Each structure stands twice: as C-alpha cells, then as structure tokens.
Amino acid sequence: AEVEETLKRIQSQKGVQGIIVVNAEGIPIKTTMDNATTVQYTGLIHQLVLKARSTVRDIDPQNDLTFLRVRSKKNEIMVAPDKEYFLIVIQNPTE
Amino acid sequence: MEIVYVYTKKRSEFGRQCNFSDRPAELHVDIIPDPSLAENFIEKNPCDTAVQCVQVMSEHEANTERFETETRGINHSEGGWPKDINPQEMEQTIRFRKKVEKDENYVNIVMQLGSLMDHCIKQNNAINIYEEYFEEDEAAVEISEEPPSAKTINVFRTPDQVKKKSSSQKWLDRSPPKMKVTWSLYTYSDPVDCLAKNLLYFIVESPNKPEMTIKPVSPLVCLEYNPKDTHVLVGGCYNGQIAYWDTRKGSQCVELSVIEHGHRDPVYKVIWLQSKTGTECFSASTDGQILWWDIRKMNEPTEKLVLDPSKRGNLDNALGAISLEFEPTMVSTELSTSMKVNHGAGEKGKKIKCQYVIKEGNSPFQALIKEQYSPTMLCDYVIRYEVNVADSIFFFRYHMCYLTDGYWSPVRPTVFFTSKMDGTLDVWDFLFKQSDPTLSVKVCDEPLNSLRIQDSGRFVACGSHYGTATLLEISAGLCTLQRNEKALATMMFERETRREKILEARYREMRLKERSKTEPGKEEETKEPEPKEPTEDLIARAEKEFFEIIEAELKGKVPMVKKVQ
Numbered sequence: 001a002e003v004e005e006t007l008k009r010i011q012s013q014k015g016v017q018g019i020i021v022v023n024a025e026g027i028p029i030k031t032t033m034d035n036a037t038t039v040q041y042t043g044l045i046h047q048l049v050l051k052a053r054s055t056v057r058d059i060d061p062q063n064d065l066t067f068l069r070v071r072s073k074k075n076e077i078m079v080a081p082d083k084e085y086f087l088i089v090i091q092n093p094t095e
Numbered sequence: 096m097e098i099v100y101v102y103t104k105k106r107s108e109f110g111r112q113c114n115f116s117d118r119p120a121e122l123h124v125d126i127i128p129d130p131s132l133a134e135n136f137i138e139k140n141p142c143d144t145a146v147q148c149v150q151v152m153s154e155h156e157a158n159t160e161r162f163e164t165e166t167r168g169i170n171h172s173e174g175g176w177p178k179d180i181n182p183q184e185m186e187q188t189i190r191f192r193k194k195v196e197k198d199e200n201y202v203n204i205v206m207q208l209g210s211l212m213d214h215c216i217k218q219n220n221a222i223n224i225y226e227e228y229f230e231e232d233e234a235a236v237e238i239s240e241e242p243p244s245a246k247t248i249n250v251f252r253t254p255d256q257v258k259k260k261s262s263s264q265k266w267l268d269r270s271p272p273k274m275k276v277t278w279s280l281y282t283y284s285d286p287v288d289c290l291a292k293n294l295l296y297f298i299v300e301s302p303n304k305p306e307m308t309i310k311p312v313s314p315l316v317c318l319e320y321n322p323k324d325t326h327v328l329v330g331g332c333y334n335g336q337i338a339y340w341d342t343r344k345g346s347q348c349v350e351l352s353v354i355e356h357g358h359r360d361p362v363y364k365v366i367w368l369q370s371k372t373g374t375e376c377f378s379a380s381t382d383g384q385i386l387w388w389d390i391r392k393m394n395e396p397t398e399k400l401v402l403d404p405s406k407r408g409n410l411d412n413a414l415g416a417i418s419l420e421f422e423p424t425m426v427s428t429e430l431s432t433s434m435k436v437n438h439g440a441g442e443k444g445k446k447i448k449c450q451y452v453i454k455e456g457n458s459p460f461q462a463l464i465k466e467q468y469s470p471t472m473l474c475d476y477v478i479r480y481e482v483n484v485a486d487s488i489f490f491f492r493y494h495m496c497y498l499t500d501g502y503w504s505p506v507r508p509t510v511f512f513t514s515k516m517d518g519t520l521d522v523w524d525f526l527f528k529q530s531d532p533t534l535s536v537k538v539c540d541e542p543l544n545s546l547r548i549q550d551s552g553r554f555v556a557c558g559s560h561y562g563t564a565t566l567l568e569i570s571a572g573l574c575t576l577q578r579n580e581k582a583l584a585t586m587m588f589e590r591e592t593r594r595e596k597i598l599e600a601r602y603r604e605m606r607l608k609e610r611s612k613t614e615p616g617k618e619e620e621t622k623e624p625e626p627k628e629p630t631e632d633l634i635a636r637a638e639k640e641f642f643e644i645i646e647a648e649l650k651g652k653v654p655m656v657k658k659v660q
Contacts, residue, residue, distance in 0.1 A: 003202050006209035013216045021205060029195050067211065078215055080208040085201065087208040093219045 007032075010089060017075060020088040022046060029085070041077075045088055049081050319365050319376070329376050329390060331362025337378055339390045356395045358382050502546050509584045514543035514557055520567070526583055538565050 007019055011032060018033040026046040031038040053065040068079040071093070080087040195201055319329055329339040335358035338351045360382035368375040368387075375397075377387045386396035503511045509526040510533075518539045521532035541559040548555050555567045 003196065003205050006206055010209060010212055010216065013213070014220045016216065023195065027191075029192050029201075067215065069215065076219065078212060080211045082204050082208060085204050085208070087205065087212055089212050089216065091216060091219060 003030075013091075015092040017090045017092055019090075020086075022086045022088060024084050041088060041090070045077065045079060046086070049079055049086060053081065319367055327390075329365050329367065331358075331365040331378050331380070333361045335359055335362055335380060335382070337362060337365060337376075337386075337388055350390065352388065353395070358384055358386065502548050509580055512546055512548060512555060514538075514546040516542040518543055518559065520546070520555065520557055522569070526580065526587070536567065538567070 007021075007030065010016060010019055018037070019031070020028050020033065020038055020041060021030040022028050022042050022045075026042055028038050028042045033041075048070075049065070049068060052068050056063050056065045065081055068081065070077045070079075075090055075092045078089045078091065080089075327339060327341055329337065331337055334354065336352045336354060337357060339349055341349050358378065358380035360380045362378050362380045365376055365378045368377060372389075374390045375387065376390065377385060377398075379385050384399060387398035388396050502513075510522065510524045513521045513523065513532075515521065518537055518541055520536045520538050520543065522534040522536075524533040527533055538557055539559050543557050543559050545558045546555065547557075553569060555569060557565050557567070559565070
C-alpha cells in the first residue's frame with residue numbers, strides 16, 4: 001500500500017514517463033510501461049548499473065554507487081540502486 | 096650394513112702383474128715469459144669496474160599477437176527468471192511478483208529509493224541544467240584554447256602478408272564514410288612483382304577487413320572516384336592502361352583501355368572532368384602525354400597532348416608528367432616545371448598555353464593541388480604557391496626529407512597538409528605561422544606516400560610505404576573556419592601577387608635599359624626574352640665556339656713552342 005503510494009507520487013511528478021522496479025537478478029517486479037520496453041530497459045540498465053557500481057568500487061573499495069543519471073537528448077534515465085533492488089525512472093526534463 | 100658384492104676369479108685370468116718403478120720428475124715443457132708479447136697489450140689505468148650486490152634479473156618484453164575482435168550485439172528479450180518459473184506463463188510470473196511485493200524488505204527499500212528519486216526529479220523540474228547561458232559571450236570565445244592535435248583513430252592493413260606500398264587513398268563521403276586505399280606493389284626502381292594488386296575498400300569502422308577488393312590487370316598507381324556517380328572509379332595502371340570499375344558490378348574492371356593507345360609509362364594521375372555526361376576523365380604519365388578519355392569508349396583516347404616545351408609535339412622532347420589538376424588545367428612535370436593547358440572546346444588539339452619554370456626547383460613536383468579559394472600549390476622539397484604569375488609567390492623552407500604529397504584542407508583556406516618521407520604528417524596554417532608547421536605528427540616509421548582529406552576536413556588518411564593506411568582525426572581548431580579567415584587569406588595572396596608583379600616589372604625595365612645601352616642603334620622592344628633556341632642548335636654553336644677557341648690557342652702556342660726550341 002505504501003509502496004503504491006510512493007510510486008504513484010513519483011509518477012505524478014512533471015515529465016515522468018515511466019517507472020520500473022527491478023530485482024537483483026534483472027526481473028522487473030513493478031512497471032508502469034509496456035512489457036517490451038520494460039524488458040529492454042531492464043536488461044540494458046541492469047548491466048550498466050552493475051558496471052558503474054563495480055567501477056566506483058574498483059577506484060575506492062570503501063565507496064559505493066548511490067545514484068546514476070544518464071542524460072540523453074530526449075530524456076533522462078535515473079537509477080537508484082540498492083543491494084537487492086533498483087528503481088528506474090525515465091523522465092523528460094523540462095525544456 | 097655394508098653393501099658388498101662377491102665374485103671369484105681364477106688367478107690365471109688376472110693377467111700380468113704391474114711393475115711400478117720410481118723415477119724422478121721430468122720436465123716436459125717450459126714456457127718462458129716473452130716480454131715482447133706484452134707490447135700487444137696496453138695497460139689500462141685506471142680500471143673501472145662496477146660491482147653491485149643485487150639479485151640478477153633480466154628484462155623481457157612480450158607483446159601478444161593481434162587479436163581480431165568483432166562486435167556483435169545480444170538480443171535480450173526476457174530477464175533472468177529463476178529456474179522453476181516459466182517466463183511465458185503469465186500466472187507464474189504474476190505469482191512471483193506478488194510474492195516479492197509481500198516481502199518487507201522490498202517495501203522499505205522502495206520507500207527509501209523513492210524519496211531519493213523524488214529529490215532528483217524535483218531537481219530536474221526546478222532548473223534546466225543544460226540551458227544555453229551566456230550565448231552572447233560565445234562569439235568572443237572563438238580561437239580554441241586547446242593546442243592543435245591529431246589523433247590516430249584506426250589503422251588499416253592488408254590482409255595479406257606481403258608488404259605493399261600504399262599509393263593513394265580517396266575518400267568517399269557517404270555514411271558510413273568509406274575510404275578506399277590502393278596498394279600497389281612497386282617502387283621506383285623495382286618494377287612489378289605481380290602478386291596481388293588489389294584495391295581495397297575500407298569502411299572506417301571496421302578496419303580489419305576490406306569491404307571489397309578490386310582486381311586490376313596490372314598494379315594500380317592512382318585512382319579516383321567519379322564525383323557524379325559514387326559507384327564508378329577510374330584508375331591508372333602501371334603498364335599505362337586506364338581502367339574503370341563499377342563497385343556494384345564486382346571486382347573485375349568494367350572496361351580497360353587498349354595498350355597501343357594508352358600511355359607508355361605508368362599513369363601517375365587520373366582525374367575526372369566536370370562534364371555534363373560525367374564520363375570524361377584525363378590522365379597524365381611520365382611518358383610526356385596527357386590523354387583525354389571518355390569512359391564509354393575506352394579503346395581510344397578522345398584527345399592527346401604531348402608535353403613538349405618547344406611546342407612541337409615531339410615525343411622525344413616531352414617532359415614526363417607527374418601530377419594533374421583541373422580548372423585551370425595544370426600539369427606538373429618531372430623537371431620541375433608546370434604547365435597550363437588550354438582546354439579549348441572547339442580546337443582539334445589542345446595547346447600548351449604557357450609554361451612556368453620554377454626557379455630553384457630541383458626535383459619533380461609530386462603534387463599539384465588546386466584549392467577553391469587560393470592558388471595552386473606544388474611541393475617537392477619545398478612547398479610553393481603559384482598563381483598565374485611566372486614565379487611562385489610563396490615558398491616555405493626546405494625540409495630535411497622529401498615531401499611526397501600535399502593537400503589543402505577543404506574547409507579552411509589557410510590550412511594544408513603535407514606528408515613526408517620520414518613518416519610525419521605536417522599541418523600548416525600559414526596565417527598563424529609560416530616558418531614551421533603548426534602541427535607535426537609522426538604517423539609511422541615508414542615513409543608516407545600519400546595523403547587524402549575527407550570533405551569535412553576532419554579526417555585525414557595517409558598511406559605508408561609498407562602498406563599501412565592510418566586514419567587520423569584532426570582537432571577541431573584546425574578544421575573549423577575562423578572568422579575573417581577567407582578575407583585574410585585572399586588579402587595575403589593578392590598582396591604577394593602584386594609584389595611579384597612589381598618585381599617582375601622592375602626586372603624587365605632593368606633589362607631593357609641594359610639592352611638599350613649595348614645596342615643604342617636598334618630600337619627593338621622585345622618585351623619577352625628571346626624564345627629558347629632548340630637544344631641541337633645550341634649544342635652545335637657551343638661546339639663551334641669551342642673549336643674556334645682551341646684553334647686560336649694552338650696558333651698562339653705554336654710560335655711559342657718554336658721559341659722554346
């Protein structure tokens with residue numbers, strides 16, 4: 001219930017196109033987008049996050065990845081990683 | 096316990112007993128020191144020996160063999176579901192998802208991440224961080240602060256083991272940009288070793304495998320894409336033939352010129368003409384001929400011109416041509432002269448309009464390049480500019496090694512590139528500095544043979560003597576047009592041309608004055624120097640003068656000899 005509320009709040013923010021909650025193995029748990037897009041995003045972003053995290057930790061083992069933002073011409077992909085789950089949000093930044 | 100081996104042997108089998116006798120020592124050899132031998136050696140004083148108490152180690156380098164990689168994509172269609180769940184079945188996946196959602200950990204985590212995400216989203220919404228601020232000030236920041244640089248992007252090699260000389264490259268501007276490289280197996284002294292004479296296409300992104308191979312009959316020396324039809328290529332061969340290919344038709348040539356009507360020496364340069372049909376080209380070679388061709392009819396050239404300085408069409412007198420350029424049609428030759436050819440439409444034969452002898456030119460001009468904004472450029476040891484005036488208006492200093500090719504930048508009128516025999520690529524910007532290249536990049540250890548720049552001015556391809564073509568990217572400062580650059584360049588050229596004209600006028604006046612001093616009676620006004628006498632007459636005259644002098648000496652000497660007697 002609270003989970004629903006949180007996700008709904010995020011969804012209602014300006015410019016948000018979609019939300020995906022992914023678990024550590026790459027399985028999308030909750031998503032607001034269609035299956036094909038979800039699966040595509042999940043697969044690609046999952047690898048990216050693992051790579052980013054390993055990079056950060058290679059440089060400094062005490063360090064860890066807290067947030068990842070990929071800004072592109074058309075939108076911005078934000079990933080909040082955790083040990084077991086990722087929260088991915090695709091937003092269209094204000095122009 | 097002792098290890099013991101027992102055996103028996105009869106006394107009669109022992110043999111004779113040994114009889115030892117004692118005697119004093121005998122001297123067999125005595126070598127006396129011979130001080131004369133010491134003269135072969137010099138005593139070294141002081142002796143310098145290094146002693147180090149350290150572990151003995153050795154250094155060893157190893158390089159792996161080139162590993163060829165290919166890029167392939169992976170198609171990810173469904174995530175990593177656990178083994179017992181079939182991803183196709185909706186029920187099972189839904190059940191799995193519901194189970195995860197019930198997990199308390201899940202709830203906490205999502206809340207946490209949610210608030211973190213909130214923060215960022217709101218940030219995004221608050222202000223656009225990529226907006227263009229300070230747009231007016233951008234105009235001031237024009238001259239790029241970074242030093243000019245060039246970066247090697249890719250190296251192309253032939254797939255065969257044989258070393259071939261990369262003789263020319265041309266760019267084809269399509270996407271993805273392609274570059275074609277010719278490899279020809281020849282050196283100036285050592286002709287044709289007929290193994291593979293291939294021309295390979297390369298796509299810029301996949302450097303290891305040529306996209307297509309073109310097989311000519313004899314090694315190709317030069318090559319050009321048709322500017323109108325990007326699938327057609329014309330090339331000049333080592334045996335003097337011209338051939339043309341269509342890339343859609345495959346690797347054999349579509350048509351080949353007939354040997355009798357072609358050149359007698361390797362064709363060094365072929366260029367397409369800007370005609371309506373888009374099928375005309377002309378070629379130059381060291382046998383002194385320039386031939387015009389229509390590729391639809393390759394058995395005979397449409398026009399012929401012999402590069403004879405005395406304009407008599409004598410093939411023996413002709414100078415070999417090395418490089419060509421179109422509009423105005425100019426040819427550079429082996430004996431460091433360049434000629435302008437009049438390509439009149441109605442005339443039967445093309446005439447040599449005028450000829451410029453470059454003073455101090457001492458080696459054949461390798462490249463003759465015309466650029467749209469400014470006059471033509473020639474290079475051998477020295478880079479020179481030239482306009483319609485008889486003398487070069489600019490020349491740069493002599494280099495240590497032979498310059499093999501040069502090219503103007505298609506984007507910036509003041510930048511040009513040269514390649515040298517020691518493997519360096521020089522970038523010159525003569526508005527910035529005239530005595531030295533702006534950027535000098537050592538591309539490889541082998542001499543660079545040819546050079547080509549893509550139309551955008553960004554990429555440069557150079558080919559080396561041993562068959563490696565390197566692709567370089569030039570820094571942005573060297574390929575973006577600066578403000579006022581065109582105006583400044585034209586101003587500079589005009590100024591120099593005017594200077595040359597004034598100098599020449601003065602020279603002419605001085606000569607006139609001299610002539611009027613020596614021959615006050617004759618009032619001929621020869622504006623130009625007398626036409627050169629043909630060489631044979633000159634030789635005959637010289638011989639006659641020589642013999643006259645000798646006879647005079649002999650006559651003078653004979654009475655002297657008599658006196659001595």
